[in-house]
Amino acid sequence: MSLTRHACDDVETQILSLIPCSSATISEIFNFTACRQLLQMLFAIIFFHCSEYVLAVVIHGKNSVSLGSLLISRNYLLAMICSLIEYFIEIYFFPDLKEHWSVSNVGLAMVFVGEIIRKLAIITAGKSFTHLIRRYHEDHHVLVTHGVYKFVRHPSYSGFFIWSVGTQIMLCNPLSTLAFALVVWRFFQQRIPYEEFFLRQFFGSDYEEYARRTSSGIPFIK
Ligand SMILES: C[S@@+](CC[C@H](N)C(=O)[O-])C[C@H]1O[C@@H](n2cnc3c(N)ncnc32)[C@H](O)[C@@H]1O
Secondary structure, eight states, X not given: OHHHHHHHHHHHHHHHHHHHHXXXXXXXXXXXXXXXXXXXXXXXXXXXXXXXXXXXHHHHXXXXXXXXXXXXXXXXXXXXXHHHHHHHHHHHHOGGGXXXXXXXHHHHHHHHHXXXXXXXXXXXXXXXXXXXXOOSOOTTOOOOOSGGXXXXXXXXXXXXXXXXXXXXXXXXXXHHHHHHHHHHHHHHHHHHHHHHHHHHXXXXXXXXXXXXXXXXXXXXXX
């Protein structure tokens, strides 16, 4: 009986001795740097998705918009979760990596710039902008070549490219920065020719000429 009690006391002492240690570790992980970077990330994500949905409702009307306009896919969620896992592993094992504030601030600036370019594109294209690629021409779908579309053919994609890579630079996540750049680039490399196939069908030589004089807006994609 007294032996069992002794054993219990030992276990209790060991558990208690662990508590201050683990709370210190948690406060080390959630220091000022982590709180600021993770809050910035949270705001960037919430603002991006909510504003996509609100703009779609304002432009197309509530009845024509689904929750798909929040632009949250399974692969996107997976990518974001992986980037957070990278963040927590690195802040635990290499905390100094997250203290590169000049790098993180460049990422924050990219998030702002990317967001502005994307939203300018959506507002400029108005009803011609849909989250899903149109495969049939509709009367109100006109070729847009003014505003941000004067400078690049795919400003909303340029904006998203800058925004998404920016979120990872902001978190000082080297692996996810590289992975996001590659995956998002590959996604647009496949999507742009598909989208332009229909734009050429809808607008013929007008689109041909526009495409000839205007670059895509994504590096290494013609
Ligand atoms: C998700 S939006 C992307 C628009 C454009 N690629 C961009 O990055 O800003 C896709 C829809 O926009 C339409 N679209 C793309 N470029 C357009 C243009 N210059 N004028 C009119 N519609 C366009 C396509 O037909 C497609 O249905």
